[in-house]
Amino acid sequence: MERVVERFIQYAKEYTTSDPESTTYPSTERQVDFMKKLEKELKEIGLREVERDKFGYVTATIPANGIENAPVVGFIAHVDTSPDFSGENVNPQIIENYDGGVVQLKNGVEINPKSFPEILNYKGQPVITADGTTLLGADDKAGVAEIVTAAEILLQNKKFKHGKIRVAFTPDEEIGKGTDYFDVKKFGADFAYTLDGGEIGELEFENFNAAGAKVTINGQSVHPGAAKNKMVNALLVAQKIIAMLPPTQRPEHTEKYEGFYHLLSLKGNVEKAEMQYLIRDHDSDKFEKKKKLLTEIVQIVNLELGKKRIELEIKDQYYNMRQKIEPVMHIIDIAEQAMKQAGVVPRIKAIRGGTDGARLSYDGLPCPNIFAGGHNFHGPFEFVPVPSMLKSVEVILNIAQLVGKLN
Numbered sequence: 001m002e003r004v005v006e007r008f009i010q011y012a013k014e015y016t017t018s019d020p021e022s023t024t025y026p027s028t029e030r031q032v033d034f035m036k037k038l039e040k041e042l043k044e045i046g047l048r049e050v051e052r053d054k055f056g057y058v059t060a061t062i063p064a065n066g067i068e069n070a071p072v073v074g075f076i077a078h079v080d081t082s083p084d085f086s087g088e089n090v091n092p093q094i095i096e097n098y099d100g101g102v103v104q105l106k107n108g109v110e111i112n113p114k115s116f117p118e119i120l121n122y123k124g125q126p127v128i129t130a131d132g133t134t135l136l137g138a139d140d141k142a143g144v145a146e147i148v149t150a151a152e153i154l155l156q157n158k159k160f161k162h163g164k165i166r167v168a169f170t171p172d173e174e175i176g177k178g179t180d181y182f183d184v185k186k187f188g189a190d191f192a193y194t195l196d197g198g199e200i201g202e203l204e205f206e207n208f209n210a211a212g213a214k215v216t217i218n219g220q221s222v223h224p225g226a227a228k229n230k231m232v233n234a235l236l237v238a239q240k241i242i243a244m245l246p247p248t249q250r251p252e253h254t255e256k257y258e259g260f261y262h263l264l265s266l267k268g269n270v271e272k273a274e275m276q277y278l279i280r281d282h283d284s285d286k287f288e289k290k291k292k293l294l295t296e297i298v299q300i301v302n303l304e305l306g307k308k309r310i311e312l313e314i315k316d317q318y319y320n321m322r323q324k325i326e327p328v329m330h331i332i333d334i335a336e337q338a339m340k341q342a343g344v345v346p347r348i349k350a351i352r353g354g355t356d357g358a359r360l361s362y363d364g365l366p367c368p369n370i371f372a373g374g375h376n377f378h379g380p381f382e383f384v385p386v387p388s389m390l391k392s393v394e395v396i397l398n399i400a401q402l403v404g405k406l407n
């Protein structure tokens, strides 16, 4: 089991940051370098059908042991780390016995329980952090290490009875492209789990419905000294639209299952202005109503202006996976049961964002998300408690065996 810690530390040192500006897939060659090592390791520990395709995805099979005809379950994790913070020369360190105090790192960076009280849940446990100069990359190398370690245990111990299992490692999740070229059909699983959640116990199968809206306003610029009844200031029209949207439905005023309109950008001048909005809601009816309200507001303001000066373009981005999970709720029951068997309390919550699993679910592979154990992703305060990683491995082993009983 402790192999998961060794593995995680080894993976964390690998530089695999993705790059949103890149025009290649995967976005960075360094992810391919890591995928090659992973491919080699999977072959060495005895996985079958180990493949690395031209897009960088690495997939492999753990053959059935003692059970035929069970559904095929998949486990998926991403290898890239967030471009939000440096992931180069990561130097992981283990605090053998976290004492509940402030964790001092380089450059004056500290993980202070006053700011991050959840670390107190791990008092007395070994906890892994970076050194203050980089992120740690537990998102999602903890998930990668957990899947590889669980695979190794299943292959070495014939006492675990299970059906066929597939594993996949994906690039570019952090830049929203993790599943762009994922071949669901070839992967051949009936359902899967991403190991990409945070704290121990996390189990997620709901995420936002998401759309992007672009509002373009064509004003009319006239010399301000001679502007009476002539000028139409595009920026002021933008301001009017902003004010007509419900002010309580903004990210800074919402939580849990509350959706929002997020003004992502506003740029322009008197002649022309452009706004980008993100529209989010877990509930599909409310999501449709939010899009409709913005559409109506634009119509009203156009009428007031006496001319169609505002153009609105709304594009759906992704949908709540709940719709695709509901018909197969037993895969959530299995994850819950697997956690309980490992002595972990399941914490079911709705994701206030999207996941790779949401896209996969709509591509035909129902794919909830379970914990990999880390906290404070995408920055120098990231940490992962060792027991959380061990429990995650145990949960994978339990899921493998529970799915085997479905035949």
Ligand SMILES: [Zn+2]
Pocket (backbone or CB within 6 Å): 078, 139, 140, 173, 196
């Ligand atoms: Zn992640």
